Amino acid sequence: MIKSYGLCEKRGDIKQIFLEQLTLYDHLELAIKKYKSKIALVEKSRKLTYIELYKETSRVSGGFLRLGIKNGDKVLIQLPNCIDFVIVSFALFKIGALPIFVLPSYRENEIDEIIKKTKPSAMVINDSYLGFNYKNMAINLKKKHKSINWIINVDKDDENPCIKDFKESNVKYEKPLYNDTAFLILSGGTTSLPKIIPITHNACAYYAKECAINSKVNEKSTYLAILPIAHKFALSMPGVIGTLILGGKVVMCESGSCEEVFPIIENEKVTITSLVPSLINLWLEVLEWDKKHDISSLKVLQVGGAMLSSNTAKEIVKNMQCNLQQVYGTSEGVICFTDLDDDYNVLYNSQGKPISRFDEIKIIDENSNIISNGEYGELLVKGPYTIKSYYEKDVSKDNYFTEDGFYRTGDKARIVFNNKIQIVGRLKEQINRAGEKIMPSEIENLLCKHNNIKSSAVIAIEDEVLGERSCAFIISDNVNLKKADITKFFIDMGVASNKIPDQMEFVDYFPLTGVGKINKKELKKWILK
Known part of the structure; x- marks a missing residue:
């Protein structure tokens, strides 16, 4: 719908708001x-x-x-x-x-x-x-x-x-x-x-x-x-x-x-x-x-x-x-x-x-x-x-x-919620993992539920087997935090296995665009390098 x-007037009445x-x-x-x-x-x-x-x-x-x-x-x-x-x-x-x-x-x-x-x-x-x-x-x-x-x-x-x-x-x-x-x-x-x-x-x-x-x-x-x-x-x-x-x-x-x-x-x-x-x-x-x-x-x-x-x-x-x-x-x-x-x-x-x-x-x-x-x-x-x-x-x-x-x-x-809008990300940022469509924002929200993760960003990386794999960039103060810890955290929450990040990179900061958004294009360059 x-x-x-x-x-709900006809569209012709819209100009009336510009009095x-x-x-x-x-x-x-x-x-x-x-x-x-x-x-x-x-x-x-x-x-x-x-x-x-x-x-x-x-x-x-x-x-x-x-x-x-x-x-x-x-x-x-x-x-x-x-x-x-x-x-x-x-x-x-x-x-x-x-x-x-x-x-x-x-x-x-x-x-x-x-x-x-x-x-x-x-x-x-x-x-x-x-x-x-x-x-x-x-x-x-x-x-x-x-x-x-x-x-x-x-x-x-x-x-x-x-x-x-x-x-x-x-x-x-x-x-x-x-x-x-x-x-x-x-x-x-x-x-x-x-x-x-x-x-x-x-x-x-x-x-x-x-x-x-x-x-x-x-x-x-x-x-x-x-x-x-x-x-x-x-x-x-x-x-x-x-x-x-x-x-x-x-x-x-x-x-x-x-x-x-x-x-x-x-x-x-x-x-x-x-x-x-x-x-x-x-x-x-x-x-x-x-x-x-x-x-x-x-x-x-x-x-x-x-x-x-x-x-x-x-x-x-x-x-x-x-x-x-x-x-x-x-x-x-x-x-x-x-x-x-x-x-x-x-x-x-x-x-x-x-x-x-x-x-x-x-x-x-x-x-x-x-x-x-x-x-x-x-x-x-x-x-x-x-x-x-x-x-x-x-x-x-x-x-x-x-x-x-x-x-x-x-x-x-x-x-x-009774006609509120929930945005989950850009369609072109979807990860097509073995035919399954996964939104990076969903994985990012799950990652940020971990007590030792301050911030995260997830991107799609080309993969010969999966088509695309998920790569999570993680900022954490805990230097001992490992991929195995995060994987166990996802399993304990009952998260589907295809939403567990395939690759995890621990970083100190995120590159930002001119308006302060995380620059995922630059993150992808980090991986390719």
């Missing part, structure tokens, strides 16, 4: 008028009130106009979490130019492909970050691509325009419409070059506000941006955009290390933040001995981006005095949250329900037949903020969208 959340015909900058202006002297942004010792953010955005948008950047032009932004990221973004939203948000971890090979497809007229960078020289990379890319007229630096630069030197302009410009594309964001895939996703002003404003409602974010909230704000999760779920347009405070953070984060939570009285499971495991470990920092102001901890084991979810609830909110979202569209008042069984074992009453989902089998609740299949979604096509003309719609407008997420899921 197709599940519609909330109202606020406002751009993202219009929404910010409303917040500025209401919260003038309230602190909007914090980055270390730098703080901006809402009225100061208005002045900075006006100044920077004037600088862009002086350079000839106008409505419809594209500007690639590659910056870490910082106040300048927000100023530059809203300055571009104001004049109708489209930011292309690129993670700081991307290098010349990935960005070269993005520029080929989008043809930006400018790049906004800083000189260097975490030891990498972004200016040199930008110079190389500018030489290769004629579309790039400007390298714009947020740091002082004798050779290129600098954000700090921008001034307001009286140049007339064409304002964007509320249903124009606001920005281009990249898909979160780790196995190939990302696809480019266009997000409109009204779609982003709508889902950012719906996320804020579900997370109880308001003008009294303080959001800590730990994950890269070039990614949808920390940018707008509700993230930076959702918090600002509702009058809250956003605090920038360079890393997810507890040494940096815990003092910020204490000093800025942070109420909500977002993490991926690999980071929350580190937090839980540090909290076992760190008693000097008061993080009691934290009311909501969002965890998403990858599977959160039920054991880790229980540890969060047990050891942190805040509400856990499981999050599932695609860059292309649908967002699911658990409710803050969900019972523990739902909280530990599902990703909740879609944030919009207009979202529609269906779960299908390998033959594209809709399956019953409780059965596993591929999750398909459709709704007011789900895209209908990618930006690139060379990406076939048939591979990702059905004839009736549903987006194929590629995620394996089922409906549980």
